[in-house]
Structure formats: C-alpha cells, structure tokens
Amino acid sequence: MNDDKPVNMCACLNKSFAALKELGSMDAAREAGAGIECCGCLPYLEIVFETGETEFAIDDPRIEEDDFSDT
Numbered sequence: 701m702n703d704d705k706p707v708n709m710c711a712c713l714n715k716s717f718a719a720l721k722e723l724g725s726m727d728a729a730r731e732a733g734a735g736i737e738c739c740g741c742l743p744y745l746e747i748v749f750e751t752g753e754t755e756f757a758i759d760d761p762r763i764e765e766d767d768f769s770d771t
C-alpha cells in the first residue's frame with residue numbers, strides 16, 4: 701500500500717478498489733454492494749473506472765465535498 705494514498709477500498713464491503721475494478725464497471729461494483737451502506741467510496745470508484753487507479757489520497761483534488769452526497 702502506498703502510504704500517501706491510503707484510500708484503496710470500500711470499507712463497508714471490505715473490498716479493495718482493485719477487486720471492485722475487476723468487476724468491470726461502476727454498475728457492477730454497485731450491484732456488488734459498493735455505495736449501499738454509505739456513499740464514501742463512490743467518488744473514488746468513479747475515478748477507478750475512469751483512470752484505472754486504485755489508490756488515492758484522502759484529499760485527492762479531483763474529489764469535491766459535494767461528491768460525497770448521494771443525491
């Protein structure tokens with residue numbers, strides 16, 4: 701794990717972003733349960749499926765506070 705990029709999993713599912721990426725799409729990740737319990741992983745998963753990255757800084761500048769809203 702990269703210490704500068706500690707965000708690397710859906711904590712509610714206890715599944716890594718790398719494992720969720722293997723599912724192939726955001727829809728498949730959501731069907732597996734990502735974003736059901738909270739929406740904290742969803743902004744990161746959007747970037748996972750856009751870029752293939754699977755580890756992020758907590759304050760990744762691509763993510764805005766509003767992105768954590770589930771509305």
Ligand code: FES
Binds near residue numbers: 709710738739740741
């Ligand atoms: S962190 Fe993914 S649903 Fe809570």
